[in-house]
Amino acid sequence: MAGQKREAQLSAREEILANIRRSLGVTGAEAPRRMAVEDRLAEARSGIIPERGQGDGATQAARFKAEAERAQASVAEVASAADVPSEIARFLRDSNLPATLRMGEDARLASMPWGATTLEIARGASDGHDLNAVTAAFAAVAESGTLALDSGPDNPTTLNFLPDNHFVVVAASDIVGDYESVWRKLRARYGKGAMPRTVNLVTGPSRSADIEQTLLLGAHGPRRLHIVIVKDA
Amino acid sequence: MPDVVENPSRAPIRVGLFVTCLVDLMRPSIGFAAVKLLEDAGCRVHVPSQTCCGQPAYNSGDRATTKEIARQTIAAFEDCDYVVAPSGSCAGMLAKHYPELFAGEPELARQANAFAAKCFELVSFLVDVLKVTKVSAHFAGQVAYHDSCSGLRELGVFSQPRQLLASVEGLQLVELNGADVCCGFGGTFAVKYGEISDAIVAQKTANIVASGAPTLLAGDLGCLMNMAGKLQRQGSQVNVRHVAEVLAGMTAEPAIGAPRTASSNAGAPN
Amino acid sequence: MATASHFKENAHAALHDAPLQKALQHVRANFIDKRAKAVARLPEFDALRDSARDIKDHTLANLDLYLEAYEAKVVEAGGQVHYAVTAKDGVDIVLKLCRDRGAKAVTKGKSMIAEEIGLNAALEAAGIDPIETDLGEYIIQLRGEPPSHIIAPAVHLNKEQVAEDFRRAHRDLPRDRDLSQPVQLLTEARGILRDKFLSADIGVTGANFLIAETGTSIIVTNEGNGDLTQILPKVHIVIASLEKIVPTLEDASQLLRVLARSATGQDMSVYTTLSTGPRRPGDPDGPEEYHVILLDNGRSSMLGGDFEDMLRCIRCGACMNHCPIYRAVGGHAYGSVYPGPMGAVLTPSLIGVEEGGQLPNASTFCGRCEAVCPVRIPLPNMMRHWREREFERHLSPASVRYGIGFWAFFAKRPALYRLTTNIAMRALHLLGRAKGRFASLPFAGGWTRYRDLPAPQGATFQSRWRAKSGRLN
Numbered sequence: 001m002a003g004q005k006r007e008a009q010l011s012a013r014e015e016i017l018a019n020i021r022r023s024l025g026v027t028g029a030e031a032p033r034r035m036a037v038e039d040r041l042a043e044a045r046s047g048i049i050p051e052r053g054q055g056d057g058a059t060q061a062a063r064f065k066a067e068a069e070r071a072q073a074s075v076a077e078v079a080s081a082a083d084v085p086s087e088i089a090r091f092l093r094d095s096n097l098p099a100t101l102r103m104g105e106d107a108r109l110a111s112m113p114w115g116a117t118t119l120e121i122a123r124g125a126s127d128g129h130d131l132n133a134v135t136a137a138f139a140a141v142a143e144s145g146t147l148a149l150d151s152g153p154d155n156p157t158t159l160n161f162l163p164d165n166h167f168v169v170v171a172a173s174d175i176v177g178d179y180e181s182v183w184r185k186l187r188a189r190y191g192k193g194a195m196p197r198t199v200n201l202v203t204g205p206s207r208s209a210d211i212e213q214t215l216l217l218g219a220h221g222p223r224r225l226h227i228v229i230v231k232d233a
Numbered sequence: 234m235p236d237v238v239e240n241p242s243r244a245p246i247r248v249g250l251f252v253t254c255l256v257d258l259m260r261p262s263i264g265f266a267a268v269k270l271l272e273d274a275g276c277r278v279h280v281p282s283q284t285c286c287g288q289p290a291y292n293s294g295d296r297a298t299t300k301e302i303a304r305q306t307i308a309a310f311e312d313c314d315y316v317v318a319p320s321g322s323c324a325g326m327l328a329k330h331y332p333e334l335f336a337g338e339p340e341l342a343r344q345a346n347a348f349a350a351k352c353f354e355l356v357s358f359l360v361d362v363l364k365v366t367k368v369s370a371h372f373a374g375q376v377a378y379h380d381s382c383s384g385l386r387e388l389g390v391f392s393q394p395r396q397l398l399a400s401v402e403g404l405q406l407v408e409l410n411g412a413d414v415c416c417g418f419g420g421t422f423a424v425k426y427g428e429i430s431d432a433i434v435a436q437k438t439a440n441i442v443a444s445g446a447p448t449l450l451a452g453d454l455g456c457l458m459n460m461a462g463k464l465q466r467q468g469s470q471v472n473v474r475h476v477a478e479v480l481a482g483m484t485a486e487p488a489i490g491a492p493r494t495a496s497s498n499a500g501a502p503n
Numbered sequence: 504m505a506t507a508s509h510f511k512e513n514a515h516a517a518l519h520d521a522p523l524q525k526a527l528q529h530v531r532a533n534f535i536d537k538r539a540k541a542v543a544r545l546p547e548f549d550a551l552r553d554s555a556r557d558i559k560d561h562t563l564a565n566l567d568l569y570l571e572a573y574e575a576k577v578v579e580a581g582g583q584v585h586y587a588v589t590a591k592d593g594v595d596i597v598l599k600l601c602r603d604r605g606a607k608a609v610t611k612g613k614s615m616i617a618e619e620i621g622l623n624a625a626l627e628a629a630g631i632d633p634i635e636t637d638l639g640e641y642i643i644q645l646r647g648e649p650p651s652h653i654i655a656p657a658v659h660l661n662k663e664q665v666a667e668d669f670r671r672a673h674r675d676l677p678r679d680r681d682l683s684q685p686v687q688l689l690t691e692a693r694g695i696l697r698d699k700f701l702s703a704d705i706g707v708t709g710a711n712f713l714i715a716e717t718g719t720s721i722i723v724t725n726e727g728n729g730d731l732t733q734i735l736p737k738v739h740i741v742i743a744s745l746e747k748i749v750p751t752l753e754d755a756s757q758l759l760r761v762l763a764r765s766a767t768g769q770d771m772s773v774y775t776t777l778s779t780g781p782r783r784p785g786d787p788d789g790p791e792e793y794h795v796i797l798l799d800n801g802r803s804s805m806l807g808g809d810f811e812d813m814l815r816c817i818r819c820g821a822c823m824n825h826c827p828i829y830r831a832v833g834g835h836a837y838g839s840v841y842p843g844p845m846g847a848v849l850t851p852s853l854i855g856v857e858e859g860g861q862l863p864n865a866s867t868f869c870g871r872c873e874a875v876c877p878v879r880i881p882l883p884n885m886m887r888h889w890r891e892r893e894f895e896r897h898l899s900p901a902s903v904r905y906g907i908g909f910w911a912f913f914a915k916r917p918a919l920y921r922l923t924t925n926i927a928m929r930a931l932h933l934l935g936r937a938k939g940r941f942a943s944l945p946f947a948g949g950w951t952r953y954r955d956l957p958a959p960q961g962a963t964f965q966s967r968w969r970a971k972s973g974r975l976n
Binding site for chain 3: 264465
Binding site: 012013015016017019020021023024025026028033034036037040041044045046047048050051052067071104124125126127128143144145146151152153156157158160161162178179180183186193194195196197198199200201202203204205206207208209210211212213214216218219220221222 | 526529530532533545546547550551554558561564565566567568569570571572576580585586587588592636637638639642655656657658660661662665685686688689690693696697700701715716717718719725726727728730731734735745750751752753754756757759760767769770771772773774775776777778779780781782783785786787788789797799803804805806807808
């Protein structure tokens with residue numbers, strides 16, 4: 001049975017590839033084509049980078065904040081990592097939200113002084129019963145105010161989607177101009193051609209305009225996205 | 234006399250007027266207005282025996298007939314320096330689609346390309362090629378201008394009519410909401426899908442009436458007949474003309490769809 | 504469901520559907536104006552369109568090789584790739600994956616490919632519960648309707664209609680609850696669907712792009728539903744058509760820069776998610792299995808032909824947002840999974856020109872679609888190609904053939920043309936000169952049904968010119 005299925009699958013694959021090759025008038029063995037494809041995959045050359053994705057660190061930091069706010073995220077800047085817990089506690093207090101917070105195993109987050117606040121901390125992936133969660137960003141992209149979040153035990157992906165309120169800590173040195181810089185960083189960490197299970201590029205809180213084109217925040221993902229930029233990190 | 238910045242060769246430019254079948258049949262005064270504008274700009278206008286650009290056959294999928302007509306048209310205008318049409322859609326057919334028609338046939342493609350290179354829509358020809366910057370016409374009143382689709386999107390006709398209209402003494406161009414939205418004509422579409430065409434033109438006439446302008450202008454007679462026909466069916470008094478008529482100062486003729494009476498010349502030259 | 508072959512009748516119904524006409528008014532401000540603003544804010548937008556087009560063209564020209572490269576990477580990351588030649592094959596693969604795992608509930612991110620293959624109906628018939636999670640898709644699923652737009656499936660509905668649907672479907676909630684505002688409807692849907700997300704056995708998403716360099720699938724959403732669909736269940740199935748492949752992450756960036764701006768006027772959608780394989784050892788969340796189903800369903804035959812450029816499409820919806828016909832009749836009238844200009848070109852490729860031929864005919868060729876297409880697909884040209892196919896195969900209506908034939912007879916004979924048109928126009932002028940126009944005229948009923956027909960001025964231009972100058976020319 002399994003053998004038959006495998007055969008059927010192989011033949012579906014062969015049929016599709018053969019049909020493509022017939023339509024294109026190629027055999028698939030042509031060396032120039034193969035080389036062109038291999039080269040393109042290996043080189044991964046950047047195309048057009050808009051001007052808003054360029055600029056020096058200060059420009060990028062300012063642009064990231066402006067664009068993230070434009071996408072309805074809120075952005076706070078703190079001097080150092082030690083100030084993060086109190087900023088999150090303040091936000092929750094000001095918004096009349098319970099002082100609970102879930103996070104992963106991220107070392108940068110773990111070393112912050114959570115004990116100095118009254119926040120009730122939980123650790124690990126979320127099962128849907130958390131109101132608030134914090135993750136540390138892999139990078140932040142200035143050109144559109146976008147956060148890059150990679151999956152793993154450090155920052156479980158469920159923390160980005162299940163809680164109502166999502167806090168993201170960004171080291172100022174992790175703010176880049178364009179998406180291409182994120183790919184470079186990913187390759188540096190995971191190797192060329194490799195990826196973590198999930199990379200989330202997040203721009204603002206969840207929303208929908210499906211009912212009469214009325215834009216509403218808080219569809220299925222978080223209703224609020226609060227970004228905390230750590231200036232000396 | 235309209236300003237002509239420079240005419241490098243002393244011999245007058247030979248312009249073949251591609252009058253278009255709609256203008257030829259329905260409203261010759263547009264053709265005469267085009268002739269006046271071209272002659273005022275220093276051209277010698279010729280009118281070879283002609284029929285149609287072939288677009289109705291082309292858009293109906295009859296490529297063979299279209300090619301026959303195209304070859305006939307190319308031959309008819311052989312000895313003209315330029316071929317100018319008071320219509321964006323016909324000019325677009327000549328300038329953009331004739332080469333496509335013969336893409337696989339080297340000799341005919343060569344001829345079509347050479348022909349296409351000398352084909353222009355009237356107003357853009359005046360401004361872009363002849364460097365006309367103003368006209369000496371007068372036209373009192375507010376005018377709304379509709380951008381016909383082919384002229385706008387195939388040939389980039391946008392600023393040129395506005396520039397020349399701005400030079401018409403007494404004329405005040407008002408903004409037409411959705412000026413660049415299709416009027417719903419689309420050639421045979423208006424008849425094949427009449428109900429949808431009607432819905433689209435109704436949006437257009439609502440915008441025209443909302444603009445408050447008593448006169449509507451555009452550069453394509455097909456669009457103009459469509460919009461005039463709907464406006465008149467709705468009982469509107471808006472006068473509809475081809476932009477060439479106003480630019481040439483030739484608005485004595487009744488507006489499109491209007492009868493020949495004294496009161497039909499609202500907004501006539503003073 | 505209405506079919507494409509009944510487009511004209513569907514359009515008639517749509518034009519007389521008052522709630523639909525009211526809903527369609529939102530299209531202008533929300534899609535057209537927002538896109539224009541986003542484009543104005545990005546000076547490189549036009550250059551990016553060229554870049555996007557070139558990436559697609561290169562990939563399509565080498566699709567066989569990129570598919571092989573993509574598959575290798577998916578497998579390397581621990582995923583599985585399945586190939587579906589036809590729609591039915593695609594459905595069968597999904598059904599088998601579900602049955603083998605005893606799946607009872609399947610959450611779904613929005614997927615036009617899943618619509619194309621009729622996946623929901625097949626799952627239901629097999630006793631498996633498909634749960635649409637995109638708010639617009641959820642709403643139309645409750646109504647038993649197909650989507651009317653590829654980005655905004657419920658754009659044809661008003662909030663009163665949605666409130667009615669929710670009351671009918673969510674029976675356990677208090678009857679007297681207030682559902683008068685969109686925010687209340689959204690909150691209710693969020694609550695209902697949250698439970699479904701958490702209890703689903705399998706999550707099915709589409710893919711906006713598939714990246715050959717890394718074996719990654721990208722989905723683009725605003726709600727986060729596609730993410731909850733794929734990270735919570737044990738199994739994540741991606742269903743995508745062949746032409747979704749792009750070579751590298753950098754190539755995807757070019758396309759991403761034009762996608763959201765063209766679709767909704769956002770610079771980026773809220774969630775652009777790159778998924779590669781199942782969870783890694785040590786991952787505390789994520790699916791345990793990752794399957795990608797690659798669907799052909801006619802795409803491989805489009806390569807190298809007149810309609811190849813249609814495979815560039817990145818499903819942004821800009822074309823239909825700007826189309827005067829779509830604006831007049833909405834998406835359901837097209838009777839196809841894919842409405843609007845892109846639907847008019849793609850549908851005959853998928854279902855045949857006999858069935859789908861009306862769609863490319865219902866166009867004025869205004870060209871706005873091509874003007875806004877982020878990958879510069881020459882949509883009017885391709886609609887014209889379909890009309891040529893129909894003409895060659897004698898599928899055009901007789902009235903068209905005879906009409907063109909009659910007119911062409913004269914157009915090919917200039918002297919006869921000039922003679923007969925002059926006589927005819929002078930006669931028509933006399934007939935119509937009192938009013939200057941005709942409210943009705945024999946043989947012109949198609950026109951005069953809706954508008955007056957201006958009367959001609961009399962003698963034709965060519966006859967007057969000849970009279971004036973003494974010769975023609």
